Amino acid sequence: MKNTTRRNFIKKSVLTTAGISLMPNLSFGAFESIKKDKLKLAFIGLGLRGVNHLNNALRRKDIKITAICDIDEKRIDLSLSRIKEAGFRTPKVFGKNDLDYRNLLDLKDVDAVIISTPWLWHTKMAVDSMKAGKYTGIEVSAANTLEECWDLVNTHEKTGSHLMILENVNYRRDVLAVLNMVKQNVFGELLHFRCGYKHDLRHVKLNDGKTAYGKGVEFGEKGISESVWRTQHSLLRNADVYPTHGLGPVATMADVNRGNRFVSMTSHATKSVGLNKYINEVGGSNHPNANLKWKQGDIITSTIETANGETIIVTHDVNSPRPYSLGFEVQGSQGLANFDYFTKRIHIEGKTKTHRWEAMDEWLKKYDHPLWKKYGEYASGSGHGGMDFFVMNAFVESAKENLAPPMDAYDAAAWSAVTPLSELSIENNGAPQDFPDFTRGMWVKRKPYNWIKDTY
C-alpha cells in the first residue's frame, strides 16, 4: 500500500503549536492554519460549487492559488475578480477547450487540485490529476460506472497520489456529533442506518436558461447551470445517481473500508411521474419537453448489507415536492437517533425515558465535535451551514502534509459504486448486486481514520 507515501514538497518539520490561534472573534476573517506552509492550490471547474470552494480557500492564509480552469469565460472572470478582491496573486488561467485542464495539471507550482465539474468529468480529471502527482480533491459523486470506481482506486495505488472525495455532509454539525456518539458507544453495537438524498430538485434540473434556479422547463443546451449537464442523467439512467451525501456520513460511522465493507445491495425504483408532471404544469402540454420519457424513477430505494451485519437504506428522491431531508437514522443495540433538517430525536436505553423519544439538543451539545467547538463560529459563513469550511480545511491540511485524507479513493469508489449497482439491480428486478472489494481485502486491516480531533 502506498497510502502513507509522502510527497517531497512538504517539509515535515514545520509543525507549529499554533493550533489554538484561531479564536471565535476571527469569524469571517482569514483562516490561519496550524501549519505554516502555503499549499499551491488549483481549481478545475468554477461553477456554483467550484466558486464556493474558491471563496472558502480565499479566506485561508495557508494557500496560494496558482491556477484555475473553466471553459466558461464568465466563471473565469468572476473567479479572477474574487481572487483579486481577496488580495491573492493572479493565477494562471486555463479552459480554452475541454482538455485544457491537462495543461494546468502539467504545472509544477500546483500541489493540489480541487475538481468541481459535471459528473461525467469527475473520474477522468481525478485520474489525470493523480497521474500528474497532484493531491486531488473530487466533488461528489466521484464516479459514474464501476470501471470508473476502479480507475480511481487503481490510479491512486499506482501513482501514490492521494484522492479525497469532498463530501461536505460528513462535516455537518449533527453528523459529526453523532459520529462522536458512535465512537463513544452511545448506540451500542451498530445495526441499521437510513440516509439518502431527499431534495426537490425540479427547479434545479429545469430552468429558463437564464437563472440557475429560476422558472422554466429547459435543460441541456437550452438550460443554464446544473440543468445543462445534470438533467440528462435523469432522462437516461434509472439509478441512484447521487448517493454520497447520505451514504458518506453513514459509511464513516460504520467504519466502511476500515474493518467493515459494503457487501451487497438491492435497489427498487418507483415509476417516473414528477418531472413530466412539472414540465406539463409549468411549461404547458405543448412544450417540446412535455412528452419526454424519463428513465429515472422518482424514488429509488437501495438496501445495503455490510460485512459486519448492518443494513443501510439509501433513498434517492429528487423529482417530487417535499421538504429537504437526508433522512439520517442510526440504530444500535442500545438505542437510536433520527435526525433530518427539521427533527432530531434520540432514544437510548437507560438514558432517555422508556419507549419515548427525546429531542437531541442536549445530546448534540454534549457530544459536539471538537472541530465544531473550535471552529463552529468561524465556519458558519462558509456555505451549507458551515460544513463547507471543514471539508476544505481537511483537504488543505491533509494535502499540506500529503497524508491520507479522511475520505479516500476507496471511499470514493465504494460510495459512488451505488450508482452503477443500483442501476443494475433495478434493471434486473431488484436482483442483489455484489460490491467489489475496492480495498482488495485490505479493509480487514485498515484502521479507522481518526475523526475525533480538533485540527482537521
Next chain:
Amino acid sequence: MKNTTRRNFIKKSVLTTAGISLMPNLSFGAFESIKKDKLKLAFIGLGLRGVNHLNNALRRKDIKITAICDIDEKRIDLSLSRIKEAGFRTPKVFGKNDLDYRNLLDLKDVDAVIISTPWLWHTKMAVDSMKAGKYTGIEVSAANTLEECWDLVNTHEKTGSHLMILENVNYRRDVLAVLNMVKQNVFGELLHFRCGYKHDLRHVKLNDGKTAYGKGVEFGEKGISESVWRTQHSLLRNADVYPTHGLGPVATMADVNRGNRFVSMTSHATKSVGLNKYINEVGGSNHPNANLKWKQGDIITSTIETANGETIIVTHDVNSPRPYSLGFEVQGSQGLANFDYFTKRIHIEGKTKTHRWEAMDEWLKKYDHPLWKKYGEYASGSGHGGMDFFVMNAFVESAKENLAPPMDAYDAAAWSAVTPLSELSIENNGAPQDFPDFTRGMWVKRKPYNWIKDTY
C-alpha cells in the same frame, strides 16, 4: 367468484334507519347496531387478544355469544365471568384438547367465529371454520407459509365462506384520515410508502412465567402469555413474521388486490443482537437462555414493488430498545405525509409552505373519517386507541349481511405472504421473490372496497 354469495340466516329486509342512534353520550355503554339481527358469535382463543375482542363484543346489542373455546381453563373462567357480568347468556364451552374447536365449528347456532390463537393455529382453524360455513375472522398475521396463504384463498373460493383478517390498524384514526386523503387525491399519483412494526417486544417475548409483561427471560414452556408461542419464531425464523400492522393500511391505500397488486420483494436482515444482549443483562450470562442462537435479525427491511409502480418499505424491528412506531409514510406526486405515534407531518404542493413540513392536526381534522366522526368518542374505550371497536364493528356488520369484508381472504394471503417471502429473500442474499397473484388475475377487475362511509 363467490365473493358476493349470501348466507341464508340473514334476512336482507331488516335494514333500519337507526344509523345515527349512537350518540357520544353512549360512551362506554352498549353499542346498538344499525341492523336488528343478532349475530351468533363464537370465539376460538381467549388470550389477551381474544378477551379484548370478547369485551368489545359484549358492548354490542346485536350479537349473542353462543360458544367459546380455549385450552386454558383460566381463560375460559375469565371469559365466562365477563359474559355473565355483561348480562349475556352462558355460551357452550370447548377446549378439552387442541382439536376441540372443531366441535365448536359443528354447532349450528354459530354464524361467525373470531380466531385469536397462536400464529401456527390461524390458518388451520380459519380453513376449518370456512369449511364449516362460518363467517370467519382471523387475527394477524393470518398465515405462516405460502401454502397456508393459498389455503385461505382456496378454501374461501371453494366454500363461499368469507374470511376477514382482523387488522385493527386499518382503523386507526390517523390511518383512516390519510386513507380519506388518498381517496380524495390529496397526494396526487401515489409513488412510495413506508410502514412496519417497530416495537420493543423484548419484555413480551421474554418474561418470568408469572406475569405477561413482567421481568425474567423465560419463554416457551417456562414462559407465560405470548412468550409461550411467539418467541420460538424468533429463535428459528429469519423473517418479517409480523407484517400486517404496517402493510394492511398501506395496501388498502394502494388498492392492492383491487386494481393493483404486490409483484415482488427483496428483504435484508441485520445480525441478531438484541435478545441475546437482553437475556445476558437481565438473566445473567449463566442463564440457560444466555447462549441461544437467535435466527431472526433484529431489523428486517423489505421493499415491495407493486403493479402500479409504487414501492413500499416494510420494517420489522422488535428486539431493540426504541419508541413504538409503525413508521407510516405516504408519498405521491403532489406531496407526502409521515405519521407515527409521536410525530405527524405533511407537505402538499400548493397547500403547505414550500420546502417545509406542516403539523398534520388541521389535516387530520379536515379529513377525519366518517366512522371516527360518528363513533370516535364511543370507540375510545375499546382498546388500542379505539381502533379495536371499528374492526369488531366491521366484522359484525359484514357478517350479519354475509357480505365480503373490507379485508378479505386475498388480503390476508397477500399481506401474510411477506413472512415466507422475506424468509426466502433473506436466505438467498436478498434475491427478489415474486408474490403469487392470489386473486388469479382478478385484481384487474376487482373494485376497491368502499372504505369511506359512516356505517362500518
